[in-house]
Amino acid sequence: MAIDYSKEIETVNSITYEEFQENFYKPQIPVKIKNLLSDSRANAKWSPKFFKRHLSDLEVGVFDNNPELLDRSQKTAPHTMRFGDYIDMIEEKPTDARLHLFNVFKHMPDLVKDFEYPDIADRILKSLPFAFIGGEGSVARLHRDMDNSNVFLTEFWGRKKVVLFSPDYDDLLYKYPFTTHSAVDIENPDYDKFPGLQHVQGEHTILEKGETLFMPCKYWHHIKYLSVGIGMSFRSLGSVSTTVEGVIQASVVSTIDDLARVAFGNSWHTFKSDWAQERANRALNEVGIYTS
Numbered sequence: 654m655a656i657d658y659s660k661e662i663e664t665v666n667s668i669t670y671e672e673f674q675e676n677f678y679k680p681q682i683p684v685k686i687k688n689l690l691s692d693s694r695a696n697a698k699w700s701p702k703f704f705k706r707h708l709s710d711l712e713v714g715v716f717d718n719n720p721e722l723l724d725r726s727q728k729t730a731p732h733t734m735r736f737g738d739y740i741d742m743i744e745e746k747p748t749d750a751r752l753h754l755f756n757v758f759k760h761m762p763d764l765v766k767d768f769e770y771p772d773i774a775d776r777i778l779k780s781l782p783f784a785f786i787g788g789e790g791s792v793a794r795l796h797r798d799m800d801n802s803n804v805f806l807t808e809f810w811g812r813k814k815v816v817l818f819s820p821d822y823d824d825l826l827y828k829y830p831f832t833t834h835s836a837v838d839i840e841n842p843d844y845d846k847f848p849g850l851q852h853v854q855g856e857h858t859i860l861e862k863g864e865t866l867f868m869p870c871k872y873w874h875h876i877k878y879l880s881v882g883i884g885m886s887f888r889s890l891g892s893v894s895t896t897v898e899g900v901i902q903a904s905v906v907s908t909i910d911d912l913a914r915v916a917f918g919n920s921w922h923t924f925k926s927d928w929a930q931e932r933a934n935r936a937l938n939e940v941g942i943y944t945s
């Protein structure tokens with residue numbers, strides 16, 4: 654059996670507060686909303702050229718998918734470069750280089766005036782919008798956000814494929830303990846190493862310019878840029894317990910992971926990998942599939 658994310662994420666053209674709360678937010682079901690921010694100035698204005706014009710000399714942190722770093726949250730970018738050079742690079746040819754959780758608003762505070770926070774959710778964290786920029790082919794590997802908030806991801810330039818899995822599949826997606834990451838590559842799944850993948854069910858969509866995807870708290874996401882892309886996300890808090898768990902994960906648990914990696918080196922990685930395998934095997938046993 655192959656990993657299944659053939660289901661299309663539900664899509665609506667527009668939505669009211671009541672419809673969103675009842676049908677998606679309270680039950681924590683993903684939805685793509687075509688016209689939540691499609692009329693915003695950001696959707697008309699934000700482009701590679703626009704940012705290059707304003708931020709060309711800014712030194713930015715650039716992320717990639719180094720396979721040796723899959724078992725952790727990368728808190729700092731492994732490379733830096735001039736923003737203008739970065740834009741030239743992604744416009745020239747496909748690349749895996751991405752600007753992840755880029756706080757473009759720190760450098761251009763007026764950009765927050767380019768969109769309004771939509772009136773469909775409560776407890777929106779208005780001080781925490783982030784930009785995401787990538788070249789065609791770049792991938793934000795399978796992870797879930799460690800702060801556990803609801804995420805509203807909007808594309809203002811380009812298009813990307815987004816695959817989501819419910820947090821119910823933490824074990825079968827081989828979540829590394831102490832992190833919200835997995836080594837699973839859902840586009841080239843290794844079923845010998847990760848047999849549990851054959852028993853997860855995800856869903857997907859192509860997020861086009863102007864569209865917004867609601868990713869509920871703790872949802873796993875894998876994102877592949879189908880062209881040069883510029884996106885933005887804002888977040889809202891989930892339940893008190895989910896939020897407290899997120900704060901503990903983002904502060905205490907992830908710090909333990911960082912310290913243990915320094916203290917124990919590669920044996921910490923082996924310990925986490927073995928534990929992830931054990932949890933997946935147990936989950937497989939529970940659905941009647943016996944592993945050694």
Ligand SMILES: O=C(O)CCC(=O)C(=O)O
Nearest residue numbers: 785793798806876884886
């Ligand atoms: O669109 C992207 O590049 C990544 C988005 C993402 O991973 C997130 O919002 O958590």
